Amino acid sequence: MPFREINSKMVEATVVPGQKMYSQRGAMLAYRGEISFTPNTAGGQGGLMSMIGRRVANEATPLMTVEGSGTVMFGHGGHHIQVVGLTGDTLYVEADRLLAFDGTLEQGTMFLGSQGGVMGMVRGQVTGQGLFTTTLRGHGAVAVMAHGGVIEVPITPGRAVHVDPQAYVAHHGDVRNKLSTALGWRDMVGRGSGEAFQLELSGSGAVYVQASEEKL
Secondary structure (H helix, E strand, O other), X not given: OXXXXXXXXXXXXXXXXXXXXXXXXXXXXXXXXXXEEXXXXXXXXXXXXXXXXXXXXOOOOOEEEEEEEEEEEEOOOOOEEEEEEEEEEEEEEOHHHEEEEEXXXXXXXXXXXXXXXXXXXXXXXXXXXXXXXXXXXXXXXXXEEEOOOEEEEEEEOOEOEEXXXXXXXXXXXXXXXXXXXXXXXXXXXXXXOOOOEEEEEEEEEEEEEEOOOOOO
């Protein structure tokens, strides 16, 4: 894992020749060695379709390609940072919560409506979060941002986990998601947060939940 947690709001990454990293623009705090930072217009390894998906979702979070030899310290806005290690599985995370990740990871997007049905499709309208979620797949590490700290909640077969959509940070594993509400369509108008909406995650994996519902 290339990330070393300095404290709850800063991580240090080791950059080696021949390997790339990607970071959110403005995330670099300091670095040692010969490091270059180049704006990435292709959206990482997801290519054009990844960028199209994020633009449609109003999540055109700019990325920087990080290359060279040395170490880089990352942080952004004083947000809490959680490092997630992937061993061949897929991490689903909101694009604006990405701080930095291994260039070896394959980046893409997933339309939440593909799993959540109609309620998944209106998630962006109801909760203020994107219709598309960024996916990172492979072997490597990802540093994600959140408000007020993060807790990892296991998801086990037969025991679904319900999360406030605005407290959701990311999830991984063989997990299905479904957004539901206890309110009728008439009551949903003008309501953007709170316990009226629940993101149900079922299967086998884990979900990362932040302590605050504040958006990044």
